[in-house]
Amino acid sequence: MRSSSHIPTLGVLTALLLSQVCSGVKWLVLSHTPATVPFNQTQQCKLLPAMVSSQIQLCRSNIELMPTIVQAAREVKKTCQKTFADMRWNCSSIDIPANATKYRPDLERGTREAAFMYALSAAAISHSIAQACTSGDLRGCSCGPIPAEIPEPGHRWGGCADNLNYGLYVGTKFSDAPMKIKRSGSNANKLMQLHNSEVGRQALKQALVMKCKCHGVSGSCSTRTCWKGLQDLREIAMDLKSKYLSATKVVYRAMGTRKHLVPKDIDIRPLRENEMIYLHSSPDFCTKNEKLGSVGTQDRQCNKTSVGSDSCDLMCCGRGYNPYTEKLVERCHCKYHWCCYVTCKKCERIVERYVCK
Numbered sequence: 001m002r003s004s005s006h007i008p009t010l011g012v013l014t015a016l017l018l019s020q021v022c023s024g025v026k027w028l029v030l031s032h033t034p035a036t037v038p039f040n041q042t043q044q045c046k047l048l049p050a051m052v053s054s055q056i057q058l059c060r061s062n063i064e065l066m067p068t069i070v071q072a073a074r075e076v077k078k079t080c081q082k083t084f085a086d087m088r089w090n091c092s093s094i095d096i097p098a099n100a101t102k103y104r105p106d107l108e109r110g111t112r113e114a115a116f117m118y119a120l121s122a123a124a125i126s127h128s129i130a131q132a133c134t135s136g137d138l139r140g141c142s143c144g145p146i147p148a149e150i151p152e153p154g155h156r157w158g159g160c161a162d163n164l165n166y167g168l169y170v171g172t173k174f175s176d177a178p179m180k181i182k183r184s185g186s187n188a189n190k191l192m193q194l195h196n197s198e199v200g201r202q203a204l205k206q207a208l209v210m211k212c213k214c215h216g217v218s219g220s221c222s223t224r225t226c227w228k229g230l231q232d233l234r235e236i237a238m239d240l241k242s243k244y245l246s247a248t249k250v251v252y253r254a255m256g257t258r259k260h261l262v263p264k265d266i267d268i269r270p271l272r273e274n275e276m277i278y279l280h281s282s283p284d285f286c287t288k289n290e291k292l293g294s295v296g297t298q299d300r301q302c303n304k305t306s307v308g309s310d311s312c313d314l315m316c317c318g319r320g321y322n323p324y325t326e327k328l329v330e331r332c333h334c335k336y337h338w339c340c341y342v343t344c345k346k347c348e349r350i351v352e353r354y355v356c357k
């Protein structure tokens with residue numbers, strides 16, 4: 001009863017605010033910026049699409065940061081699609097034209113998928129900046145600090161650490177900027193976006209690991225030089241995917257004098273810093289539905305022997321599937337091709353594949 005009485009107000013609000021709701025990650029359209037654009041003049045900042053004024057400010061004062069941000073936007077797109085290649089929702093809707101005013105509804109409505117996109121975007125921008133510090137591309141930063149802890153015997157600190165603190169500082173400033181604008185969007189959505197961005201950054205912090213290089217006579221590895229480096233974004237995305245799968249549905253509710261996001265089912269506990277949250281349930285993404293932003297799974301490739309989400313049963317939602325054959329050209333495996341010991345390098349193999357009906 002309680003929830004149904006909220007529907008009209010929420011509906012009206014959502015309709016009013018929809019155009020701004022997802023502007024929070026609009027900067028991802030920077031992925032369309034050609035790699036050949038030289039960022040050498042501050043006038044370029046206001047010509048870039050989809051940036052809010054404090055992002056333009058940041059661009060003006062740190063123009064050398066822009067290639068890194070453009071690269072982060074590309075990484076987000078690529079990594080999201082790779083990470084979800086085995087799922088019904090495959091992140092295809094993250095790719096919108098630079099002149100589009102909004103994302104498709106699957107990413108615009110405060111869903112789990114939107115939650116993932118925010119978390120990954122926040123992690124990616126700080127990841128790229130932290131690593132750009134290491135490669136000397138940025139004026140404002142260099143290698144991260146040498147850790148205070150004593151290294152293990154046979155190890156010593158050296159090399160150049162990824163500058164996570166700088167990455168987090170500047171990345172947060174840029175990627176949270178649209179959500180910090182007072183007038184834009186509904187509060188519930190903004191709070192959700194900010195929370196999930198922080199979830200992404202928490203995952204990034206967890207991904208700062210020790211990396212080492214061997215030294216010593218002819219690779220004897222008698223000493224190792226070690227530094228703190230970030231794992232690949234792909235690993236961080238896998239971590240965020242499991243958070244996506246166990247995400248918590250929240251509601252916006254008055255607690256004390258202010259309204260907060262609280263778990264829908266167990267609304268007595270506060271939100272945890274590292275749990276992904278969403279406001280609206282998603283469809284099953286089995287069939288095409290423009291209004292919900294579902295492209296459906298027809299013609300998606302499925303795996304007949306898998307028992308996971310890419311299995312033909314799950315991917316095709318029980319509709320069945322069609323086989324087709326594909327010719328693979330690959331390195332010759334000696335297991336199958338005797339010629340590999342002497343002559344052949346490339347071999348052909350016919351494989352059977354399946355697509356959903």
Ligand SMILES: *[C@@H]1O[C@H](CO)[C@@H](O)[C@H](O)[C@H]1NC(C)=O
Binds near residue numbers: 038040
């Ligand atoms: C920016 O780079 C372009 C291409 O390299 C060059 O033609 C232009 O003169 C540069 N502008 C400035 C202000 O350095």
Ligand SMILES: *[C@@H]1O[C@H](CO)[C@@H](O)[C@H](O)[C@H]1NC(C)=O
Binds near residue numbers: 097
């Ligand atoms: C966006 O640009 C494309 C060409 O690049 C054009 O065909 C399309 O109509 C534009 N859409 C909008 C909404 O302006």
Ligand SMILES: *[C@@H]1O[C@H](CO)[C@@H](O)[C@H](O)[C@H]1NC(C)=O
Binds near residue numbers: 092297300
């Ligand atoms: C995602 O699925 C849609 C619908 O089947 C397909 O058209 C699209 O190419 C897929 N995108 C990626 C990146 O795999």
Ligand SMILES: *[C@@H]1O[C@H](CO)[C@@H](O)[C@H](O)[C@H]1NC(C)=O
Binds near residue numbers: 303304306307
């Ligand atoms: C299908 O799934 C099986 C089991 O998980 C895996 O070994 C195989 O490589 C997959 N095939 C393709 C084409 O992805």
